[in-house]
Amino acid sequence: MITIISPGKLILSGEHSVVYGAPACALAVNKTIQGEYNSRIDNIVTIRNHDLNIESSFKLSEMITLREELLKRYQGFTNNQLSINQVLKKPIELCWFAIAQACVGVTGWSPSYGFDIQLKTDIPIGCGMGSSAALIINLILGVSRLLKLSLSEKEIYDLALTTENLQHGYSSGLDIKLILNGGIHLYQNNCLTPMQVETLPFQTINSGKPQSTTGECVAFVKQQNFSKTLWKEFENTTLAFITALQDKDNAQLITIIQKNHRLLCEIGVVPQPIQTMITEIEERGGAAKICGAGSVQGHHAGMILVTNNIDLPEATGLTEIHRVAFSRHC
DSSP states (O other), X not given: OEEEEEEEEEEEEOTXXXXXXXXXXXXXXXXXXEEXXXXXXXXXEEEEETTXXXXXXXXXXXXXXXXXXXXXXXXXXXXXXXXXXXXXXXXXXXXXXXXXXXXXXXXXXXXXXXXXEEEEEOSOTTXXXXXXXXXXXXXXXXXXXXXXOOOOHHHHHHHHHHHHHHHHSSOXXXXXXXXXXXXXXXXXXXXXXXXXXXXXXXXXXXXXXXSSOHHHXXXXXXXXXXXXXXXXXXXXXXXXXXXXXXXXXXXHHHHHHHHHHHHHHHXXXXXXXXXXXXXXXXXXXXXXXXOSOOOSSSSOOSEEEEETTSOHHHHHOOOOEEEOOBOBOO
């Protein structure tokens, strides 16, 4: 049996703008997906996730055929013939594609046996914590190690990026790089720069799963065709955030996070109920912002980053609150 543990992630500053070349500050967190992988003698792949009540089986040969079909659908998306939601017809297809990527994406050959995969996770799904990237990397690493493939980090990254694009449209690659490396980093133009930060003066609250997917939010923002000046404001805000974090200047962090929140509101990814909640937090002397793609519809926006100088339950009435902590790589 092979066991793979992959962490989730949080973007502390730079979500959305990172797609346009601006820097982001992000970290791998101590919430994970754990996968247990065993070979089997037939040509069947079975995935079980008791946390999500999922059990699904597929013939490996059919999975590889599905991979080709999904690549064609994604090409239809890039040619503006399909929306991103039409690429994956059901969520489990992302898993089948990731497994097929590990089997044929580098070597071009498929094994003559199948796999049993058991998954469990405590990463909130669809809430901006990199659950899909963590799952993709877990599956690619687990299957490739069962097959005794010696894949480089670049090969794993390329396989995972192609897979994540099926869900998000145009992935920045941040989640994948971060989950593979762990820790806290500045990320820009596909490069990670480790940061020397000892403590994080933040907590998170889960506002609920967004009604919009990350892919929908990214596509919505792209359609607005915002100016380079706006993305430069995002960049300057992130750089100021990093300086204040490294200097342990909590007062400056509050000011910067408040500005970052307003920029995210300007691009239309912060639902009104979340804006109201953050206004209440600011009135109590704190600051908060979404730390994922947010949402362009509905009332929820996934994970919210909040400074730890206020009593969140009293301020928001929400109870799922966590201190932000680091995680190592896979």
